[in-house]
Amino acid sequence: MRNRQATQLLSELSHAGRRGAELPPSDVPEWPLEDLLPSEAMAAAPPRLPELAEPDVVRHFVNLSTLNMSVDTHFYPLGSCTMKYNPKRHERLSRLPGIVDVHPHQTAGNIQGLLELLYEMQEMLAEISGLPAVSLQPAAGAHGELTALFVAAAYFRDKGESRTKVIFPASAHGTNPASAAMAGFDCVELKGRSDGFVDIEELKQHLDDKTAVFMVTNPNTLGLFEREIAEIAKVVHDVGGLVYIDGANMNAIMGITRPGDFGGDMMHYNVHKTFTGPHGAGGPGSGPICVRDFLADYLPAPIVRQRDTGSDEKRFELATPSKTIGRVRSFFGNVGILVRGYCYLRTLGAAGVREAAEQAILNANYLKALLADVLPSAHGEHCLHEFVASADGLAKERGITAMDIAKRLLDYGFHPPTVYFPLVVPHAMMFEPTETESKATLDAFSDAIHKIVTEDADLLHTAPHSTPVSRPEEVNATRKPVLTWAACNKE
């Protein structure tokens, strides 16, 4: 059934003289190009792009798409990524004329509908976070972290305080230390307690007047709520530091508890996760940040404000916060994704938002219970929206690794969980089923894992066996990377 041409490269499918797009003839005076542009700037020939007919292009990419697993086609319990269902209405509505075709430099008077949508989005994000000031500008979660750290740096600079340290637990996403380093801070990593939580005593040893920000994911990457978060926030605030909540796991707590209420001063959302972006094969995301009042003046510009018109008429404008850090990208933000997030929140409403979080928690705990006999979790009796199991026992007894199980799951038609993260659990397998999966799917997934762990170890070491490819060779390919088709031709 598979079309073998699908895996040919565009450069191999190319045939000189073919065309996939036709343009109208010029209707303006045919002045010689040499009169318009200096000859030394002109290329001798256009870039050597492949030459294909329109049907070639369609068949190539549609066939490629069939080589993917996706939320639309498979259960995709990739921990920390919140691979929930992506409602189709969002795709239609984000492409409406008047949204999809608005130029980013259009003046505020001409985009009142869009500004109202973005203003309402700011309001809903502020309400869900319990943090009143919002910037929709960051393009993804990591970008939001970086932006918030710039905001923190500007705040301390303004106060005349020299604070150089960002602290985070060892279980943090890699983006936390990477963002801190990029924003010019020194990184301090906490070991944490053996039960997976932040060790307040250990934290206190590092807190001083050089502490700028403590970054913490809550619920943490083990899917557990930091029960002492209010106390943690207090000790950070006591030394004048700020608490940053990595919002990657907001799907567990939205409508149930709020970062602003448990001590957070700043946070980011991942609209592509929590508010069902979609993920787009690795982006686009959108990473809005919410901060406390005293940080609002430092947010990047522009933000949307409602102007007081003295009447019922609503007017919205783009405003620059008084001590703004500037901007972290061009234009307003990833509006196309924000529109989808807005549609999602307007579909769910307050009760639906909470229900979604509750069902995500139920699904995760159910799957955790189903798998407990073969893939136990060392941390927590219960979890929130995700849990981290360990294949360490299987590795020791039978030589089966987390990677073996992950790869074999593909043969059973399931996308694997996140493996080998967080780093604090040996042979970690992080499962996040999300709320949009049925009991039947979770049962079938559990059955597959139970079968896999009894299978012959050699069969697992060489899995998957039914996918288009199996176990790419990485060592030589990393030593001598081939990153373009021009480079393959030289091989």
Add this chain to the structure above:
Amino acid sequence: MSYLFTTSDEQQQMLGRIGVDSLATLLDQIPTQLQLDRPLRMPPALTELELERHLRELASRNVGAASRVCFMGGGAYDHYIPSVVDEVTGRGEFYTAYTPYQAEASQGTLQAFFEFQSLIAELSGLDIANASLYDGGSGVAEAVLMAMRCTGRTGRVVVAGSVNPEAVQSVTTYLADQPTEVLVLPTRHGKVGVAELESYIDETTACIVIQHPNFFGELEDVEQIAAVAHQQGALLIHSFDPISVGLLKRPGELGADIAVAEGQALGVPLQFGGPYLGILACKKELVRKMPGRLIGQTVDRNGQRCFFLNLQAREQHIRRAGAMSNICTNQGLLALRATVYLSLLGPQGLKEVAELSCRKAHYAADRLKQIEGCELLFTGPFFKEFVLKYEHGADSAIRKAAAAGVDIGPMLSRFPNLNWLPQEVRDQCLLVAVTESRTKDEIDRLVTALA
């Protein structure tokens, strides 16, 4: 509606298996005093029908390019998007997948991104391109950080005033807490003065950042600028318009070490500024200092060609604080759009888009400058965009055009960091961009509106 599929009896079975009486027991993990004791204050939930009505009402209060005549520029352009781009990228197998960590489950995405990297390397005239960054503006900031890593120099960064001011602002924001000095070279004559540039650069300078064609549409003397940079051991970062290379020499041919671009023109809708597509390409010796995902070719267990995420040791999930960047989610779906767009256009199509845009822009400029009170602010060669100076004020030009159903701009006064231009000049000036989508009739309509 919450897209939930579990019936209440299934829920009871699940709770039983977990070994708790109710959902509330599971929520006990969150201390009661931290739980929200009221419902969220949000507008009421809408059904699909109501939501569509609501969105259509919001959309009706915006001015979109489709129902108007769009001559707007400044970094985002109304280039035509063939229907195949939407059809192919609208496949759920692409847009509901995530980062291709599991190569066996992601060959479609991985191969498409490998092809994207190959196409961008070709467009930029450089060896390697990554699988995308967030957008053009943050891309310039990432390129500057990369140049600092490559040269080991952190003293100074020189940015031409003719670079997109929002990109310049991104650079200054990214470097606000670094010891590095960001020097912006004013370009009062519309482009970089090479002699003046020499006085800005020293032996601590990591890079010179230019844009060509620049923010004002003008062409820069890239080869001379590259020579100035290289003489001091600095890198040249060249922000380019990917459409322009259908006609103009590519960054690699002109001496750029790193090329960046806003890829919106390659099949990405305007959608009020994002998501767009950040493009970054470089010489091969710089690859290990590059930010972002890189897809590599390899073979699988059975010797079959396949693709995987290569050189991950540069990235945040492996290297953490030592990573080349914090970026993880990038702009995958937009990279796919660009790949489909470029496959459709081919060399001849790209050349024609570039040529039509260039010709029409020159026709528009020629007609506009004949109007009393209108002139071009700069007189050098330009590609598809130019600065129009309107003596009655840029806002008046925008209003007059709008009355005829035509949109132009942005005004230069919109950009606070163009303050090296006199205020009265900024108040009178705006950008006009012309793509292949515009017709002679539409250009004439703009001319009539301003005459």
